[in-house]
Amino acid sequence: MKEPFFATLAAITPLGAGTLADIDRCLTATHAPKGTVLVRAGAPSDKMYFLLRGAARAYYFHQDKEYTDWFVFENMFFCSILAFFGGQESAQCIETLEDSDLLILTRAQIDALSAAHEDMQRLNNLLLTHALVTLQQSIIDQRFKTAPERYANLMATYPLALQRVPLKHIATFLGVAPETLSRIRAAVI
Numbered sequence: 001m002k003e004p005f006f007a008t009l010a011a012i013t014p015l016g017a018g019t020l021a022d023i024d025r026c027l028t029a030t031h032a033p034k035g036t037v038l039v040r041a042g043a044p045s046d047k048m049y050f051l052l053r054g055a056a057r058a059y060y061f062h063q064d065k066e067y068t069d070w071f072v073f074e075n076m077f078f079c080s081i082l083a084f085f086g087g088q089e090s091a092q093c094i095e096t097l098e099d100s101d102l103l104i105l106t107r108a109q110i111d112a113l114s115a116a117h118e119d120m121q122r123l124n125n126l127l128l129t130h131a132l133v134t135l136q137q138s139i140i141d142q143r144f145k146t147a148p149e150r151y152a153n154l155m156a157t158y159p160l161a162l163q164r165v166p167l168k169h170i171a172t173f174l175g176v177a178p179e180t181l182s183r184i185r186a187a188v189i
Contacts (some may be wrong), residue, residue, distance in 0.1 A: 019117040039094040045083035046107040054100025070174040
C-alpha cells in the first residue's frame with residue numbers, strides 16, 4: 001500500500017535507507033469516505049497528507065458560497081499551507097471527493113525527521129518549493145488567463161477531472177458560473 005508513496009519520494013529526491021525506514025515508522029494510514037472533511041476552516045491542522053487513492057479538494061467559504069482552490073488526485077501531497085507551514089488556523093476546508101486512502105505525517109514528525117536526516121530536510125525544502133511555485137502559477141493563471149484557457153490547462157493536467165469532480169466544483173475553481181462552464185465545454189467538444 002505504501003509503494004506509491006515511496007516511489008513518489010524517490011522521484012523527488014534520493015533518500016537514504018535510514019531516512020526511509022524512519023519515515024515508514026512515522027506514517028499513519030487512514031481511509032476517508034467520500035465527503036470527509038479532513039481540514040476545517042478556522043481550525044488548526046498539523047497534517048501533511050499523501051493521497052494513495054481517491055480525490056480531494058480545498059475550498060473557501062465567502063458570502064455563503066464555496067470557492068474551490070485546488071484538486072488533488074492519486075500520488076499527490078496536500079495540506080493547509082497556512083495551518084501546516086504557518087501554524088495558523090486553516091483558511092480553507094479540505095474534503096474528499098471520493099472514497100480515499102491516505103498516508104499522514106504530522107508537522108512534528110517531519111520536523112524531527114528533518115533534524116535527524118539531511119536528505120529529509122532536502123525533501124521538505126523541495127516540497128515547500130513545489131507548493132510555492134504551484135501557488136504562484138495559480139495566482140498568475142487566475143489573473144491573466146481566460147476561463148477557457150484555465151479549463152484547457154485543467155484538462156491537460158488532470159484529464160479525468162471531469163469524470164471525478166462535480167462540475168459545480170470545477171466551475172468555482174475556474175471562477176465562472178456553471179452556465180459559463182457549460183458553454184466552455186460545448187466550445188471545446
